[in-house]
Amino acid sequence: MKKQYDLIVIGTGSAGAGVATACSKEDWKVAIIDSRAYGGTCALRGCDPKKVLVGAAEIIDCNERMQGKGIQEQPTINWADLIAFKETFVEDIPPAHEKKLQEAGVDTFHGFASFVSEDTVQVGDDQLTGKHILIATGAKPAPLSIEGEQYLANSDDFLNLEQLPSTIVFVGGGYISMEFAHIAVRAGAEVHIVHHGDQPLSKFDPDLVDELVERSRELGIQFHLNTEIESITQLADHQYKVKATQNSDQQQSIEIECGLVVHGAGRVANIDQLQLDQANIVSEKQGITVNEYLQSTSNPRVYAAGDVAATKGLPLTPIASMESQAVRQNLLQHNVQIPDYKVMPSIVFTIPKLASVGMTAEEAQKLGDHIKINDMDTSSWYTYKRTNEKHTRIKVIIDTKAKKVLGAHILSGEADDLINHFATAIQFDLNIDEWKKTIYGYPTAMSDLSYFLEE
Template sequence: MTQVYDLIAIGSGSAANSVVSRCAEAGWKIAVIDEREFGGTCALRGCDPKKVLAGAAELIDWNERMLGKGVQGRTTINWPELMAFKRTFTASIPRASEDKFKQAGMDTFHGKASFVDEDHIRVGDEVLHGKHILIATGAQPAPLPIDGSEHLLNSDDFLELDQLPDQLVLVGGGYIAFEFAHIAARAGSEVHIIHRGERPLEQFEPELVDLLVQKSEEIGIHVHLNAEVKSIRKQGETFVVSGTRNGADHQWHGGRVVHGAGRIPNVDGLELEKGKVSYNKKGIAVNEYLQSTSNPKVYAAGDVAATKGLPLTPLAGQESRAAALNLLKGNHTKPNYKVMPSIVFTVPSLGSVGLSVDQAQEEGYEVKVNDMSQWYTYKRTNEKYAMAKVVIDNDSGRILGAHLLGSETEELINLFAMAVQFELTADQLSTMNFAYPTAASDLGSLI
């Protein structure tokens, strides 16, 4: 007999949590399906475990900067011990996540979900009927047209490496590649980043990216631009990566080769056509309320949905909350995309929020540029790379965007995000008394 549910959620991460929790509180009968461990990408194999590793890289960088400035002796990373520490954050999540769902009265299913028709989902040998269906399956590594691509590790694999190779090759020049490169280099690996374009991290401010590349190369990361991988083959215990750089043939060698060249919506195997769910290369086609444009019983949230949001965990959570309200009360809530701060957790970190510098210049706004490397906040820890670019509307004084590189970026960018969200002016922010001496106390000088 087919089980009937008010809501079937496919996925158990950030994009699903608010939806299933709120609908369960409203008394809905809910099924949650995941083909992998319950808990989602961010908590298990993404943001959270990655930042545990990045924390160790920060310590190494701080130590290196302060040698001869009162600090003696170099700190090193013990990779197996670091990975064991990382697992203390992830090991309990699958069971805890599933228990939470069950305690709220939900049914949980392990397996690959696929549509049978517009309102029926198959998982294993069972077919479930859903009055509503949420797709929250996230993203997966984009397929790469490379001979020998089966030798590539993905980000999940890197975060489970028991031993770090002496040489590491990263294919791609985005978030994943640079974050992993900064971790691996601080842990003693010789790292190569191979990027097809002229500039990596293309969504960030070019001058700040250039400084980050300079820092990366100073710590031993080899950044190869205008380079393309053609094939990967195994030669003994080494992988030989063949391709071109600036049009000439080139080879790189590594103990592991990692895919860091982007992710795509994870719709494989869902058989969306059977469910009459339209999708494109950006993901499942949804309206402004996250409802499928072709099957009104279906909603989608997070990286799998074709929305205005960036593929970031807070945006997945934002969409999850909006989808929950729309399911429970009818379509009336739109996700908030006004402010989408993003961070590359390298060392130093790179951040961005609001209008880009190019947009600001096109629209006639002021861009205040500050090299902060000689400011007390950064000089006290001998930090060489720190810069900020803040976009301000001279007519109203409102802060419209900010672009930062430095050790304090991840917190400062949130203050600027708040300023953009609530349309604060430079004068308002300047009159705020922040604790001193802190990075926040520099805000008045930045604007």
Template sequence: MEKQYDLIVIGTGSAGAGVAIACSKEDWKVAIIDSRAYGGTCALRGCDPKKVLVGAAEIIDWNERMRGKGVQDQPTINWADLMAFKETFVEDIPPAHEQKLKDAGVETFHGFASFINEDTVQVGDDQLKGKHILIATGAKPAPLSIEGEQYLGNSDDFLSLEQLPSTIVFVGGGYISMEFAHIAVRAGAEVHIIHHGEQPLSHFDPDLVDELMKRSREVGIQFHLNTEIQAIKQTAEHQYSVQAVQKSNEQEKSVQIECGLVIHGAGRVPNIDKLGLDQANIDSEKQGITVNEYLQSTSNPRVYAAGDVAATKGLPLTPIAGMESQAVRANLLQHNVQIPNYKVMPSIVFTIPKLASVGMTVEEAQKLGDHIKINDMDTSSWYTYKRTNEKHARIKVIIDTQARRVLGAHILSGEADDLINHFATAIQFDLDIDEWKKTIYGYPTAMSDLSYFLEE
């Protein structure tokens, strides 16, 4: 049965649902489709539930740092109780999310969507024909093409573990591996990270990553760098042998780790392979669906794409998906009037301590000339961090001394997630350093250190 719509949205996460509701409120006939529970990755199986687990790990770390300094008893994590608490943040989202869409007049569908021509999508027995179509299907773990790949778990699996295995191997050195490793090790697991490069978190400041790795090793995380995973073999029920090769100085060394879980943290790719893009004349590339500056398909103008599935300048982050969603709704309703603004994209790794970045890197800034100043400060002895015995805290602030502007900031500390947002604001609105310094911040707080960060 064919049904006609003004707009069909594929995906109910940060990039899709808002567009569906906004267009429906303008009396468009709108349909939305998802093959999974309504709500998207961030709310159900990503950022939000992850940070609930991070909170418990931070309590463990805080107590450990303060032992002998007024704190005596060290708590432990009850994994089952923690997961039950995490579930309270997730369980109500799918029905509430779907009801919100229905209340806005959006017709909801469950199932896999695939194009059968340039304007028609098949979902189960239904054929949906749309004047416009938004693809917002996000990303999924990248295929690794290794023996035993079927034994790889992913972030969804980690966030739904009923019991924490005694030993866990994370494949890859990105956000997922590093964040989950810091949770798991503080919950009592033996943790290994296998990474093909010389350093994890390649998009962050290498000096700060080095410092984070020092702390990671102190708490028990074991790194296997310059190491390529070769195979995963099941040795018993819920028991695996991970086989890898470590390359160093043109020599190779075999690595074998026995564990109860192997988690894929080696990157994600656009979730487009089952959409039948060829049937709809939708061009794509490695980064995702090929779009113009208005997030419109370059080959099929009926189609737009937003979030991790679109090939744009944006980082694969929830706020970027949300920003692109706002642009798409404007471009649909007013015909291509808004170009997404990627000027500021703060990025945070919720390890313990946290690592955050916004704006230019040091390497980029140093190419601009002598008027660029890099304030590189070890802040571990500052009051803000000394009071909780945080021995790994550092900040780099990139200043244009002529334009009187901050160009970038890179922070490692327990306060990094909040601090980076202040720098994001300064960069977004080109705040004059001298004017910014006049702001009075509450004391003693992490932000009350600002004037020292901006010293020349």
């Protein structure tokens, strides 16, 4: 069946659904398509359900740290119960999400979308033609081209495990591997991370990453760095052998038998099934090529937002939401808003958490002698000593001439909340002297601010 629309949105996550609703409220005829349950990665199979599991792991960690300091009994994680609890945060989202879109006047479609021309998309038996089209299909695990790749589980699989295997191998040293490793090891699994580089989390401050790796090793997480996966073979149902080679002075072969091998080696734009060539849509390694207004450079009726678009933005939910807001304005008012990537706080929900915003120490050191880097081991400070956190550290990058914070990098249980204060300061160019006048509740993590900002 052929149908005409003012706007077709492909994807129902953070980058897509808001645009569909906003345009429908302006009396546009809007359709939205998704091949999976409505709601997107973050809400259904990413940040939100992951943090439910992290919450349980944090309870285990806190109890372990406080043993002999007032806490006597150590709880354990019942994995099946935890997954069932996680599911209560997920199960109602798809129907509620679709109902909300329909109530806003949006036509909803289920199935894989593929272009058949510059303005027409095929989904099932329907051909939808749109004056405008927004691609917001997110990302998927990157192909690794290794023997036995078909045996790799992905992050979706891990979040839906009915039983936790006794041994797990994570391939790659990014967010997914590090966060899930910290969950799994505290749930009792033997955990290995196999990473091709000499340090995981390559985009974060290397000193803080080293500290996090030290803590991870204390927990029993085994790192195989500078190591390449050679093959994955299936030994029996749910049993696998991972063969890898460690690149050192003398190459060393490694074999690990496990119950699960998880892909944590990066993601790529989810565009393979869209048939972009049929619509004259150009893409690159990072995703769909767009201009500053998130408009396709080769097909102006098409926009892209979120992880599928090749922009300056990090692959984070708040960035997808910000780009979504820009697209809705650019559709309704014809290219009036350029996304602002000045501040992009990023958090790894390991235990302790690792957070970053703004300029790195390496970048700042190139600016001159008016840059000061406050690098502080905070493990002996009251804020962290009271819960026996032994691996906490902060780096704050200050422009002493302009009296502004240029960046912050934090490792601690409080890092996720603290980083947002620094994000606000950088976004609004807060003067350090003015910022210090703020009175924060005491004793809290933010009441340490004046020490962080010493010039």
